[in-house]
Amino acid sequence: MNKIIIFLLLGFFTQFCAAATQQQALPDNVIALADAQTIDIPVQEPVKDLPIEVRLALNINKIYDIRPVDESFNVDAYLGANWLDPRAGKLVPENKTYITLEDSHVDEWHEHVWIPSLEIINILGPKDISNKRLIIYKDGRVFYNERFNATLQSSMNFRKFPFDTQKLQIMIEPFSYSASKMVFSPESRIYPTEHNAWPMLEWRALERACQIGEAEYEYLADSTAEKKFTQFAFSLTVERIPGYFLLQIFLPLAVIMLCAWSIFFVKDGATQLSLISTLMLTVYAFNFFITDSIPKLPYGTFLGKIIIISFISIFLQLIAHLVELRSEREFTAKQNFWIALFFVIGFGVANWVNWQHASMDRPTNTTGPTTLNVKACSLEPSKAEQGSVLDE
Structure with a gap:
């Protein structure tokens, strides 16, 4: 019985010594591994004459x-x-x-x-x-x-x-x-x-x-x-360089608006209503034509707002012709002149405000x-x- 106890104690002591030896050798192995790994670390920045x-x-x-x-x-x-x-x-x-x-x-x-x-x-x-x-x-x-x-x-x-x-x-x-x-x-x-x-x-x-x-x-x-x-x-x-937009968008739009204002000088009210309705559809179709030329942004651009102002101007002119037609009394040439001038000035003022708003520093x-x-x-x-x- 005593021999068995002695053998067990010797076995336990041997395992303890082996574990202690491994623990003592472990730091050396870790250091050696770390030293080997530093070979692959890129050279660091100089430490003298900084920066x-x-x-x-x-x-x-x-x-x-x-x-x-x-x-x-x-x-x-x-x-x-x-x-x-x-x-x-x-x-x-x-x-x-x-x-x-x-x-x-x-x-x-x-x-x-x-x-x-x-x-x-x-x-x-x-x-x-x-x-x-x-x-x-x-x-x-x-x-x-x-x-x-x-x-x-x-x-x-x-x-x-x-x-x-x-x-x-x-x-x-x-x-x-x-x-x-x-x-x-x-x-x-x-x-x-x-x-x-x-x-x-x-x-x-x-x-x-x-x-x-x-x-x-x-x-x-x-x-x-x-x-x-x-x-x-x-x-x-x-x-x-705005040359493309001046020729392809601003010039056709200016012609459309001149045609709209010249309708006031057409004598027949029914003809006026027909022409202004056609121009309104023209502006609507023109907007589709230039869609690819205008940036798709979460805010309005100067050109995009000009299209909207033109559409609103022609729509208001359509209402004016409807009022004239329902009143059963045609406007005189002088009245048509002043109404046309009012629309021209209103169009100019609206676009001036449009430009001032676009030019604001943000x-x-x-x-x-x-x-x-x-x-x-x-x-x-x-x-x-x-x-x-x-x-x-």
Whole structure:
């Protein structure tokens, strides 16, 4: 009996010692595993000479497809960035002054070279990057360049359509580096430097602006003390070319209204009623014809309200002719003249009010961060070669 108890005690003691040995060895295994995993972690931002100054260069090839419904537009552009990182210069072979990496090789070297993660904060959907390039110099200069195509959102106001102007914006920020670690250089540039460098069929460029500032995100105050991020903002003010609408909509509508007012000078009341009824149906059909030309928006546009005013004017004129017909007494030529003049003036006043209402300044629907310390960035041309976004 005593031997059985001794064997049981020995077995229990052996299992206890083995478990203790495993627990002591476990931290070493965990540390070794963690050390092995750090090999795949991309290199972090430099810890000296903060904040790192990154100079951007945005070369816009094309701006197109401005859509009023979702207040968006498309842009095809090159985005370049350069900064100084002495650690990267050590990766250049002794027999070379620089190395160039392209496309998939850039992703492979991301583990060895620090590349700031830049994002367009007003983008809709993914950013399509067709090509990218990374150049590393022995002295630590790093140049990154990518070509991208993206759909961007920008607050727009189409109330003055088709005589509206819009401000198209491109806003870029670092994704995970606050202003204490990284800032955009005031020497950041926009290419081309001309206002009319982006020809568009329906729009003409009026002015452009480039600013460097700090975006403040209040929601980050609960999770981290860092809530300010450097921001690069480019805006292009464009004006719609209204030629199509003047010829295809305003001119036919003006002819219809002139015909309506001239009916007052037709002597026969029944003929007046017949003609004005026909014109009313004409305006109604004309509205269907131009439906595709008017943006479908939750608010009225200047052109859309002109159609409504024209319809109401002809309807009131129809009532006036009905009153004349039921009174069994035709208006004199002088009375018809004053009535016609009343309708012309009323039509003009109504559209003047329409234009004033469309021209009223309205606060934009801003849901983004608060921007602080705004400075204008450089708009002067540099020594960059034609087609490049980076200085020599």
